[in-house]
Amino acid sequence: MNKSIQTSILVVLSLIWLVQLAYMPIALSILFLINIMTLALYYDKTNKHQVYKLPRLFTQIPKLVFALLALLIIYFDSRTFLGVEAGTAVLSTFLFAKALETKSKRDFIILFNFALFVSASLFLHSQAFWMALLVLCCLISCLVGLYRVQIVNFEIDQPIFQSFKTDSIHILKFITLALPFFVLLFMFFPRLPPLWQIPIPNNKAVTGLSDRMSPGDIAELSQSSALAFRIIGNMKQLPNRNELYWRAMVLDRYDGTTWTSEFANKQVKAYSKIAGHLDGFHYQYLASDPSQQWITGLEKSIPIEQRFELHQDWSITPKRLVQRTQPIELQWVGSQVRDIQDAHFEQMMLKNNLSYPKKNDLQAQKFALNLYQQSQSNHEAYIQNVLNWYKKENFVYTLAPGRLGNNRIDEFLFQSRQGFCEHYASSFVLLMRYVGIPARVVTGYQGGELSPDGQSWEVRQLDAHAWAEVYQHGQWQRIDPTAIIAPTRIDRGMQNVMNDDRSIFGDAGYSNLRFQHSSLLRTLRVWSDYAGFQWQSKVVGYDAEKQSDWMKKLGLTSAYSYGLVLIFGILGLLLIYWGVTQFWRIRQMSGLERIIAQFNHQLSVVDQKAEAETFQQWMQRLALRAEQKHLFEQVNQIFQKIVYLGNENQQDIQNIKKLLKECTNALKVKK
Amino acid sequence: MLGQRFVKWLHLRFRYTGTRTLKQNQVLVFIYQQGFLYLVLILITFIAGINYANNLILGFCFLMSAILCISFYLSFKQLHAITLDVIVDEVGKVNEVFKVKVNLQQDRATPKFLNFKFDEQLQSFLFEEKQQSFELNFIPQQRGEFSVPPIQIYSTYPLGLVRAWTYIYLTESYWIAPEAKPLTHQSQNYSNTGEPDLDEFKELRTFKSDDSLQSISWKQAARGQGLFVKQFDDLVDTHAMQIEYSKMPSADHEEKLSFMMELVDRCHQTETPYSIILPHAQTENGIGEQHYIHIKTLLAQS
Numbered sequence: 001m002n003k004s005i006q007t008s009i010l011v012v013l014s015l016i017w018l019v020q021l022a023y024m025p026i027a028l029s030i031l032f033l034i035n036i037m038t039l040a041l042y043y044d045k046t047n048k049h050q051v052y053k054l055p056r057l058f059t060q061i062p063k064l065v066f067a068l069l070a071l072l073i074i075y076f077d078s079r080t081f082l083g084v085e086a087g088t089a090v091l092s093t094f095l096f097a098k099a100l101e102t103k104s105k106r107d108f109i110i111l112f113n114f115a116l117f118v119s120a121s122l123f124l125h126s127q128a129f130w131m132a133l134l135v136l137c138c139l140i141s142c143l144v145g146l147y148r149v150q151i152v153n154f155e156i157d158q159p160i161f162q163s164f165k166t167d168s169i170h171i172l173k174f175i176t177l178a179l180p181f182f183v184l185l186f187m188f189f190p191r192l193p194p195l196w197q198i199p200i201p202n203n204k205a206v207t208g209l210s211d212r213m214s215p216g217d218i219a220e221l222s223q224s225s226a227l228a229f230r231i232i233g234n235m236k237q238l239p240n241r242n243e244l245y246w247r248a249m250v251l252d253r254y255d256g257t258t259w260t261s262e263f264a265n266k267q268v269k270a271y272s273k274i275a276g277h278l279d280g281f282h283y284q285y286l287a288s289d290p291s292q293q294w295i296t297g298l299e300k301s302i303p304i305e306q307r308f309e310l311h312q313d314w315s316i317t318p319k320r321l322v323q324r325t326q327p328i329e330l331q332w333v334g335s336q337v338r339d340i341q342d343a344h345f346e347q348m349m350l351k352n353n354l355s356y357p358k359k360n361d362l363q364a365q366k367f368a369l370n371l372y373q374q375s376q377s378n379h380e381a382y383i384q385n386v387l388n389w390y391k392k393e394n395f396v397y398t399l400a401p402g403r404l405g406n407n408r409i410d411e412f413l414f415q416s417r418q419g420f421c422e423h424y425a426s427s428f429v430l431l432m433r434y435v436g437i438p439a440r441v442v443t444g445y446q447g448g449e450l451s452p453d454g455q456s457w458e459v460r461q462l463d464a465h466a467w468a469e470v471y472q473h474g475q476w477q478r479i480d481p482t483a484i485i486a487p488t489r490i491d492r493g494m495q496n497v498m499n500d501d502r503s504i505f506g507d508a509g510y511s512n513l514r515f516q517h518s519s520l521l522r523t524l525r526v527w528s529d530y531a532g533f534q535w536q537s538k539v540v541g542y543d544a545e546k547q548s549d550w551m552k553k554l555g556l557t558s559a560y561s562y563g564l565v566l567i568f569g570i571l572g573l574l575l576i577y578w579g580v581t582q583f584w585r586i587r588q589m590s591g592l593e594r595i596i597a598q599f600n601h602q603l604s605v606v607d608q609k610a611e612a613e614t615f616q617q618w619m620q621r622l623a624l625r626a627e628q629k630h631l632f633e634q635v636n637q638i639f640q641k642i643v644y645l646g647n648e649n650q651q652d653i654q655n656i657k658k659l660l661k662e663c664t665n666a667l668k669v670k671k
Numbered sequence: 672m673l674g675q676r677f678v679k680w681l682h683l684r685f686r687y688t689g690t691r692t693l694k695q696n697q698v699l700v701f702i703y704q705q706g707f708l709y710l711v712l713i714l715i716t717f718i719a720g721i722n723y724a725n726n727l728i729l730g731f732c733f734l735m736s737a738i739l740c741i742s743f744y745l746s747f748k749q750l751h752a753i754t755l756d757v758i759v760d761e762v763g764k765v766n767e768v769f770k771v772k773v774n775l776q777q778d779r780a781t782p783k784f785l786n787f788k789f790d791e792q793l794q795s796f797l798f799e800e801k802q803q804s805f806e807l808n809f810i811p812q813q814r815g816e817f818s819v820p821p822i823q824i825y826s827t828y829p830l831g832l833v834r835a836w837t838y839i840y841l842t843e844s845y846w847i848a849p850e851a852k853p854l855t856h857q858s859q860n861y862s863n864t865g866e867p868d869l870d871e872f873k874e875l876r877t878f879k880s881d882d883s884l885q886s887i888s889w890k891q892a893a894r895g896q897g898l899f900v901k902q903f904d905d906l907v908d909t910h911a912m913q914i915e916y917s918k919m920p921s922a923d924h925e926e927k928l929s930f931m932m933e934l935v936d937r938c939h940q941t942e943t944p945y946s947i948i949l950p951h952a953q954t955e956n957g958i959g960e961q962h963y964i965h966i967k968t969l970l971a972q973s
Binding site for chain 2: 110113119131153178179193195196
């Protein structure tokens, strides 16, 4: 087996291993790594002729053990062999097992082809730009492998690294040649609907929102600067930043430590139950994690597409869990709309929103009742007094508030007095409930930033927020206590707060986070997210609709137009290629060759130079057909001089040019 | 039936009639062996791309298809515009190499990865200069007429997905002379060892500067008569060798011809003029390559 093919195999396997590292069980990654290293060792030994012939059985067993072990790991990890994660892992297992038993040329070709397929399947894990780059590397290395299998018989001796470089350049050349066809196909090949149902990847959403909230448990809030979602639409229609509340869900059940959501909130809300002005600004919502199940629309929004449903708490979720790469159409109906609820349901809801653990936080309960009395049991006055109290008592907004114990509302309100949005929302809602005002916590995001091109709005994970809603005059009204304590958080956005006011990080060793939020990195992040967005919307999210937009731009609307565009596009490309090769052919000719080719071209078919003819024979033949035989004799003499004496000077070239012109005329006269 | 017609068509299209520069219609291109595997791969990725509504998998599939298309072109370019010229040995001999030399020419020295397939043999050939030649060696097993099997020249460059190929059908038939077979002892007197007897020279002539010192007649030199060179002329030389079919010591036709071949070879090596007499053909006395080929052809044809 040739060394260059061996290195190709190792490179391909290593690349695939590297890409899968993030998605495979650790045990499986280690097993694959062992596989690669064993293979490398084996190749090294065979090249040095240190391998002893073992009985067939001994060579078979390791392969079987490897495959079995890998399949066991996969099964224990995901309890199935189907589905995306397990499926790709099984495919890779087969690839690595096949690599253990490649011997013949046919094996190599099968291995590299199979590796191509495994590379394609990597896109099921992620469609990000970096993944595309890595898969392209896999593709190139597979093609280099295939290429080497072909040229190995014609051994051109080169050091391994050198040959890898030249082969890669060859392959890149081929890919460049293929690129125009690829672009044409990608843009105009009709996007067909799925042929059959397939399992969707069950990605565990690692970032983003949770359906529970437990403020006292978090000592330090680690703020991720990752993009949460992006809003595409007319940016001028967006409300001011301090009005940008992106609503995820309502949390209304509190057990003393944790807020969760009542089941009733998840019931579907019919559009008929919404009263008020319903038409508003349309926009698109593009989640950066396609498997995120909450669609955090601008408070309050309704989904336009059938695939999404609106719930009682104005949360929006997909009906079926799907990985969506396309933006979701939403309509903002504003906060002026009212819910029409049947009395029974409303009663139940209000009752839920008044309950609190009676035994906990007694000090806070007492405080609330006192303040309520001072406010003459007036709800609005009481709310105002509570907010004023927060302000007066010097509460601090910080991301590192430390942990709280069992009576956490008491501890927060009367001892620590520092926290982030969840602490304020949570304590505020309970202060309302203690005196019989229905209240609840709402989670989501607040604020965001305009993208670099001003065409979309970016909301990041660090914009995550929690606020309160209080039931007054038969409606839920938003009250954000954080706005009282840290008004800049709401008015200028979290990113700016982090930049300007370092105190919010607390005095803990938060240097990493602080570094993360330095302005240079922030700019970089914004731009990389922007590039990611362009990738997402232009490439990954390129769908039938965008395709038909293109067709309309080209002025084609019929159903056959795709076929026509493809056929004519390919023909056009072929024509261009042909033209370019002709151009290069002529460019590469020497002056003499060009003049002779021109002359030959002007002649009738009979007079043109025959394949087996030398120049001299040709001239002699032509001379017989014309009167001025000396002309052809002269041409031949100059030609011989230039070609065989090797001195191509302009004088001779001009001479021969002139003579050939005369020859053409002489031949014409004859006719 | 259809196959036969196809083969007939191939013979017609690719029969060799002289120097030929491969044009579009003389180069066939099609998907090759593992190319079909690649095709299946394209199909699977296409289905996966559609079903998962995954644009990048679809894109991968399109890129692979585009590479396949380009492979057609690149494979075709490997053969296109090569000028072929075939030179065949005029007459061969049983169990000796019969050479068919293919001269290849191209305008620019670009590497071409060619494979020559003939008679169940496969040989790779890297054609990277403007002019190179490739020799195909056949070992004929039978005396008589020999037709060179079709020669297929193909290239699976760059990825082995597509093959471009062409054929050379040499329509002429060539002749294979019998294998030389040493004569038995008693018939040794028909042969001539070619070793001149040192004393039996025919005449003396004056020494010329390029004469061998061995052939100087030292006897004359010792006598002071000057430097002379001995002109040898052994028995057979005086009468040219006549190799007669009927006198061959065998009853078998083939064996007789083999013996004759042996004698012809010896005469040719020792540059003794010779002629043969066959039942239906007869030659003049002669010597040299042309004569040798003529004799061999006669032996092959009889």
